[in-house]
Amino acid sequence: MFSAVRRSAICLALGVGFTFSAWAAPARLGETADLQTRHIATVFPGRMTGSPAEMLAADYLQQQFALYGYQSDIRRFNTRYLYTTKDGHQNWHNVSASQVIAAREGKVPQQIIIMAHLDTYTPLTDNDVNDNLGGLTLQGVDDNASGLGVMLELAQRLKTVPTRYGIRFIATSGEEIGSLGAENILKRMSESEKKNTLLVINLDNLVTGDKLYFNSGKNTPAAVRKLTRDRALKLARQLGIRAAMNPGLNAKYSKGTGCCNDAEPFDKAGIPVLSVESTNWSLGEKDGYQQRAKNKAFPKGTSWHQATLDNQQYLDKWLPGRIEKRSHDVVRVMLPLLKELAKAGK
Template identity: 55%
Template structure:
């Protein structure tokens, strides 16, 4: 396990080469088509920050990149460091607690009133939690995490960029969580950071997770989200998708719990959960992303470095990254504009 001192030193060294990574996205187009920036950012994050495990040098540099990017868009963005730990199981069955120093990113933009809408995505990749994980090459330093979850962060950044040019009634917050792949600790820490008043002011959290590999986009509400909020968020998103001819659906119940946000759902913070999967398969729990095939033998790409990378996904799902990022932004941008400034405001 890396010590904090070793992580900090490694991060400093990597930052020297990271200046290229920060500028590698290139000059933005004057009027980029919807989804262009989301795809560009997804590819950039996957390429330059693989192995973004909580507490790793790559995670620290990725967090700094996201923080700088959001600040340049005009948001008041900051890094939030916190301690996380996870139980590691060795091959002989022994278990030990390992600690990591994780870093999330929180960016704010004030509206006319303090009530806020939050757009959230985790940026960390899977942290192996057993010798078995390592033996099966789950997670680790080479995992690009294109689907899980550079895709969600890419879409979040484009939404942030486009909303930065809008005057809104409600305030906006964009959150990139770390340590979600280590027991959903990023969401728990974020919840701990909120005062009771801030919790009350949170009108909706839109969570973006794994948008590429699944057969279709799903929009679900949290289990404890009211039917009124579900109608204004989930049902409205599906209505927009139908109007645009985009294949999207909801789970059989219309709810899901909770794409890593159970801590928020338990506090009755309203949620809309956006991910690509296929609820028609398996146990209908949404965990199987697509039918089992020779290229996706488990019906999923999660945590698998040999599958969840740009080269593999571009080869076996050609054009999918660009199309799914575009579809996500085409649905979510008009929804977010409407939610942030309701008609009549």
């Protein structure tokens, strides 16, 4: 792992124009993911849908993908969300969301999509504001700079790997207000693109939870589950990484399936999905929302949406080494899995 001094020096360099492309080959799996997670969270806090911070973060991601050699662009779409005041009045807020798409063609039309949402939580009520949920100071390390960091490292490491299937990386917006960005991506896809999308992988909340989970969609065929979810779990076991799938303790959520993230619109459309997250499906309502046991540091058993908890300083204090370890672990599983699924070298 990085020493504190080395990491501080690198972060300082980032602030004065350093780019990750300066490293042709990261020395250690997870190294880029860790640094990108920290950079995105601390340089672009308050990445609410349609905010200036989201636009700046989108520009940064687009530049990184381009430096890695991908065709990359920013797609904006107009949307809205409902805000409720303390006296019960509701009104619509119109926003212009930013999404980043980077792609590399394969030898055939089929593709695999890797997604991570760019936005942090947008307060939807006066109570959210009073409770310091979301807002301009929320770094969103866990939710979801961590997913973006891993996605960027996967893109970096796969840039020179020839694959039979195309690979598309998408940083979505609007996840925190109803997966609106994922819905927009799906809406823009032609029937041919949908048919040729073999799998959608969603990376979200990779730090705070007790362990990693790999879950399929409710509509993902059994054969695809075996090649994706089950294969990921096998790789994790071989690498000594603590990982599981939803045990199915809540009747609303079938064993081995995920819930309530950007993969859901694709699952409903009949496209196979794999959700990667950290949480604890055995706690609370057993629905994946409680990430860990309640304690002094995490009174609700969660960090997401809470500006005072989901930030670099707090997570480094109460979960020392966790950001680095999870970055390392997820990349160790996902890189070989993606090479297998995209048929690297074939």
